[in-house]
Amino acid sequence: xxxxxxxxLEALAPAVHGGGAAPGELDASTALSPLAPxxxxxxxxxAAALDRYPPVxxxxxxxxxxxxxxxxxxxxxxxxxxxxxxxxxxxARAFAGxxxxxxxxxxxxxxxxxxxxxxGATVTIAWxxxxxxxGFTWDGAPLARALTDGAEAALVFLARPGSPTLVAPxxxxxxxxxxxxxxxxxxxxxxxxxxxxxxPPLRPSENxxxxxxxxxxxxxxxLRLGALLAAAPVARAVRAALPPWNVSAPAQxxxxxxxxxxxxxxAPRRARxxxxxxxQRALVADDRxxxxxxxxxxxxxxxSGAPAVVAAAAARGVRLRDCTSxxxxxxxxxxxxxxxxQPRLAAALRAALDEVRPTS
Ligand SMILES: Cc1ncc(COP(=O)(O)O)c(C=O)c1O
Numbered sequence: 189x190x191x192x193x194x195x196x197l198e199a200l201a202p203a204v205h206g207g208g209a210a211p212g213e214l215d216a217s218t219a220l221s222p223l224a225p226x227x228x229x230x231x232x233x234x235a236a237a238l239d240r241y242p243p244v245x246x247x248x249x250x251x252x253x254x255x256x257x258x259x260x261x262x263x264x265x266x267x268x269x270x271x272x273x274x275x276x277x278x279x280a281r282a283f284a285g286x287x288x289x290x291x292x293x294x295x296x297x298x299x300x301x302x303x304x305x306x307x308g309a310t311v312t313i314a315w316x317x318x319x320x321x322x323g324f325t326w327d328g329a330p331l332a333r334a335l336t337d338g339a340e341a342a343l344v345f346l347a348r349p350g351s352p353t354l355v356a357p358x359x360x361x362x363x364x365x366x367x368x369x370x371x372x373x374x375x376x377x378x379x380x381x382x383x384x385x386x387x388p389p390l391r392p393s394e395n396x397x398x399x400x401x402x403x404x405x406x407x408x409x410x411l412r413l414g415a416l417l418a419a420a421p422v423a424r425a426v427r428a429a430l431p432p433w434n435v436s437a438p439a440q441x442x443x444x445x446x447x448x449x450x451x452x453x454x455a456p457r458r459a460r461x462x463x464x465x466x467x468q469r470a471l472v473a474d475d476r477x478x479x480x481x482x483x484x485x486x487x488x489x490x491x492s493g494a495p496a497v498v499a500a501a502a503a504r505g506v507r508l509r510d511c512t513s514x515x516x517x518x519x520x521x522x523x524x525x526x527x528x529x530q531p532r533l534a535a536a537l538r539a540a541l542d543e544v545r546p547t548s
Pocket of ligand 1: 297413
């Protein structure tokens, strides 16, 4: 006899993520900006009061997000999380659960299915990216089918653009899908919207909620801060599924400054990242690497012998991301590193390719 957790949790292995490089290793396994964060945002985090509780549900930061996004429902349409991943889990607690169905547009970030399964929901995976020699393209038919076949879906997770394929539905197609399924909540994760090619941010509607993870562009992933922009009843339900004080005082203080900084920083940061990314791609280029997707902070390559190449690079102290866990075996995501680290990245990748796929 022993205490037994809910069976869906007992059966759940952790999702795979990049990051976690040891000191001295070069981490190209994530897709974050390598640029230093804005000084004023870091200063605000450092100056935050640690001797008292922060606003219980981040009301000032919710107001700042609502103003910046000009939300119809104001701060009531915002929920703030310790990273957008906390909001993904809160969305699953609020809208999924036992006897409900969740559809995930794949390939995808592993936490959508993880959070849905942890809630006890049934998960349907809909493949929305088609691979060609030139890259990936969006294919909406499997998602439309997944929504009409079987029980009504309570929740759909899709990323705009997709991770790591960078495919995205047209806003009109998404609006049509949402209109056809008014009782389904469509969660559009825009974590990579700021670092992708020109995709204007989406506006939330009654059954479309948008997740923002602006810390990726600002180089502040360690702060743990994300936002959900939604219709008020959706955001209210998500706030009810979050614990009080879920976002720390430093994260809230930094977030208030970051919302302002973002408007100023977006264009110049994108330009600096584009130059860095072009330099890295030129340095890394090799006939044995077939580029499939290119954002400002990462490139996805199809590589013959991908897991062995990732392992051989790791043996040389350089971490890359095997895309098998996204559902893309044979692909490797190479994150953007800063200019001084690029020669080391390129040398390790070339040596790994020489070891696994020697040219004759
Ligand atoms: C597509 C996507 N969404 C959300 C997240 C979570 O980001 P955060 O919790 O740092 O906001 C990640 C992290 O890698 C991601 O890749």
